[in-house]
Amino acid sequence: MRHSTAQIIPLRRSSLREIRTASIHSAGVRINGSRNEVWLCPAYSGADTVMLYVKPGLTVRQLVAELVAAQVGHCLGLPCPDPFIASVAPHHVGRARGPTMLAFGCQQVGPTSLAYPVRNLSLMLDLLRKAKATEGVCVLDEWIANAVRGPGDIVFDAQQSVWLIDHEGALEAHIRPDEAVTNWLAGQLDITLQTRSERAEFLGRLHQLARSLTVAQIHGVPPEMRDIERGDSTYAAVLEFLAARLDHLGSLLSARVIPEQRAFDMRDPSNDSASIA
Template identity: 30%
Template sequence: MAKRNYKGTPGLAVRELLASDDGTSDLYAGTASVYVKCGDPVEHPAPLHEYLASRLAHSLGIPVPFGELAAIRGSDRAWASAVVGASGKGAPPGDVAKAAAAEPHVFAGICVFDVWIHNVDRWEENIIWSPEMGLWAIDHERAFGEFNPRTEESLQEHFDAVSVPFQRESVLPRSEFADRWASLIRQHGPYWAKVATEAAHRRKLANRPVLKQYEEFLSYRASTIFSLTSKAFGFSPGLF
């Protein structure tokens, strides 16, 4: 991955302000930079996985850039997410050890979230961290064990699978923080999964039988999240 420049004011860069007729004198319509992942409209894993992961992350409280489905070339759909960086440029990959030390609670949350959704692609290239920006998780198309709903494979094959986030960097989350995140997932995960998959169906990202697999996958893994995190990170079973 090419090195990303990081200069200027942290946050979104609004490139243009246009007058708005929505009723207040200080409200404008603005344009800003986004990253776009294109895919065929139906059951394509990139937009589907990005959408589900984004909805679930926001429900849990994991910092991910805002994103939504986007119309491309009139009718093609893609996933578009805000560029979180400086002056409209993406921030550089984060130093995992520094990020974990500076924001151990958020770092643990990202790790446990990745275990829950079985994200097999969490390295330093897929986080953003700096003292100014804080810690953010990005890129989730390879969640759900890279499951492709267009194949004959079943998500059930991944129900108990574990991929350790940041394994290459050998940095583990702190168990006391990980347990708190796991407790939230165990308590609320099935409901969040139901809401996210229903919203994905309304957006015609996949049909109901396919999305039912995702809901069952997430609900099952929410119920076993403590054993999954124990397997991933070598923790004793959680006490929360």
């Protein structure tokens, strides 16, 4: 990945956030409403006791997509629950007894209760704006080629804090680094922009965030991935995709918001991201 220092607003210069490991210690409770099978399970992670949402039915690619989406979400300063690789006894997640398996888990969000989606779109957008997360979510979903986000994948806790969940549908293997996919939130925000000036300002903020990602360190396969069959090679392939897509991110965002916007060069920090050809 290229590194540039001029006119960049740095986010996180460190490597991707560590993937934690955990061991489920007793039977979980099946949670409804997700695209995939989810169980809320008590677990030990080192000396800590945590509650994890565990997805035992994901493919390796989906598991890696969940892990990496949370990691790069943190690079954008977004509220993604901490990702885990969880060791699970099958009978703790509704299966017959058998050998322990590894599954994706993320930490339960919300201080005292579950977090829930807000079904009123206007209210949800207002809450996202108050959390200063709208542009970040748009850039994240463009970068990870997340074509399946919907209102159920953005949840709020009792304090109205926002959390981004359910990224197993992102980073699909058949997507090209330069290929545009559906960006649900960007589309919803685009409808609210009434003037060319508003679009240019919105696009400028998206480009500013996209450029800041050139300082993020997204290399290296975590050692935990070696314990998952094809985990290390799949994780490496996903990082390769992200590095390649970063070169197209500005142009993808431009085409989505202002199709006539001139091509945006991520490698040129002097680029005026809001200029119109």
